[in-house]
Amino acid sequence: MYYFGVDIGGTNISAGIIDGKYKMTDKACTPTIQGRSHKDILEDAAKLCLSLAEKNEIPLDKINSVGIGLPGLVDTKKGKLIYANNLSFDHIDIIKEFKKFIDKPIYIENDANCAAIGEMMCGAAHGNKNVIYITLGTGVGAGIILNGKVFRGAFGGGGEAGHMVIMAEGELCTCGRKGCWEAYASATALRREGRIAAAKYPNSEIYRLVDGNIKLIDAKTVFDAADLNDEVAMEIIDTYSKHLAIGIVNLVNIFQPETVVIGGGICAQGDRVIEPVNNILKEKVYGGVLKTKLAVATLGNDAGIVGAALLFKNFD
Numbered sequence: 001m002y003y004f005g006v007d008i009g010g011t012n013i014s015a016g017i018i019d020g021k022y023k024m025t026d027k028a029c030t031p032t033i034q035g036r037s038h039k040d041i042l043e044d045a046a047k048l049c050l051s052l053a054e055k056n057e058i059p060l061d062k063i064n065s066v067g068i069g070l071p072g073l074v075d076t077k078k079g080k081l082i083y084a085n086n087l088s089f090d091h092i093d094i095i096k097e098f099k100k101f102i103d104k105p106i107y108i109e110n111d112a113n114c115a116a117i118g119e120m121m122c123g124a125a126h127g128n129k130n131v132i133y134i135t136l137g138t139g140v141g142a143g144i145i146l147n148g149k150v151f152r153g154a155f156g157g158g159g160e161a162g163h164m165v166i167m168a169e170g171e172l173c174t175c176g177r178k179g180c181w182e183a184y185a186s187a188t189a190l191r192r193e194g195r196i197a198a199a200k201y202p203n204s205e206i207y208r209l210v211d212g213n214i215k216l217i218d219a220k221t222v223f224d225a226a227d228l229n230d231e232v233a234m235e236i237i238d239t240y241s242k243h244l245a246i247g248i249v250n251l252v253n254i255f256q257p258e259t260v261v262i263g264g265g266i267c268a269q270g271d272r273v274i275e276p277v278n279n280i281l282k283e284k285v286y287g288g289v290l291k292t293k294l295a296v297a298t299l300g301n302d303a304g305i306v307g308a309a310l311l312f313k314n315f316d
C-alpha cells in the first residue's frame with residue numbers, strides 16, 4: 001500500500017507518496033499563491049498527488065489514504081480548518097472538499113503536529129513516544145506528542161508553545177501580546193536583533209556583509225558574521241541561544257519528553273544551535289539531571305509530508 005501526504009503552507013503546497021515502509025517514494029511542490037480560494041488550493045494539492053502516482057506508476061487502488069497538514073487551528077474530528085493566518089480561508093470542511101478530487105479516506109492535522117509525527121515515526125525521535133517538535137522560522141511552532149498521542153488540550157488549541165511568555169512586558173509578539181517565546185526564539189527575532197545591531201555598529205561584519213543595506217540582513221547573516229569572529233554577531237547568537245534555551249527548559253520541565261526536535265530554517269545551523277542550548281539545558285533543567293535528548297530534525301522539510309501521510313495510523 002501507498003499513502004499520500006500533503007503539506008499546505010502559506011508559501012508552498014507540497015505533496016509526497018510514502019510506501020508501506022514509510023519511505024518517501026517521490027514528492028513535488030507548487031506555490032500556494034496568497035489570496036486564492038480553498039477550492040483552487042485543494043485542487044492543486046490533489047493534482048500534485050495524482051501526478052505523483054501517475055509518474056511513479058502507482059495505480060490509485062494501491063493508495064490507502066490522504067493526510068493533509070494545515071497551518072493553523074484544525075478540528076481533526078470534524079475535518080475542518082478553523083483558523084489559519086497564512087491562508088485566505090477558514091471554517092472550511094477540508095475533508096469534504098478534498099474528497100471531490102480524490103475519493104479516499106482523508107485525514108487532517110495541524111502542520112507542526114504532522115512534522116512532530118514524521119520525526120517520531122521516521123526521523124530524529126524514531127522509537128520515542130514523548131516528543132516535542134519545535135520549528136524555528138518566521139514564528140515558533142510546536143507539536144507535542146505525549147505517550148504516542150498528539151496533545152491538543154481540551155478544546156483543540158493547546159500546545160502553542162511559541163506563545164508562552166518568557167519575558168514580562170518584553171518584545172511585542174505577532175499575536176499582539178508582549179514577551180512571547182516566539183518574539184525571542186524565531187528566525188524573525190534573530191533578524192530583528194541583527195538589524196538593530198548593524199544600525200548601531202557600522203564597523204560590524206553584520207553591517208559589512210550587506211554593504212550597509214540593513215534590510216538585507218536575515219538570521220543567516222548573523223551566523224555568517226559570527227563565522228568571521230564578529231563580536232557583535234557572537235553576542236547576538238549567545239543571547240538568542242539563552243532565550244531559545246529558556247523555552248526548551250520550560251517545556252522539558254513540564255513534559256519531560258525523550259526528545260526535543262528542532263526544525264525550521266534555524267536548524268540548518270545544526271550543532272551551532274544545539275550545543276550551546278544543550279549546555280544551558282544541562283545546567284538549568286529541574287532536578288539537575290538532563291535525560292531529554294536535543295536533536296536537529298532529520299527529515300527537514302519532508303517531516304510535514306511524511307507525518308501527514310501517516311495520519312491514517314491515528315495519533316489521538
Ligand SMILES: [Zn+2]
Binds near residue numbers: 162163175177
Ligand atoms: Zn505571542
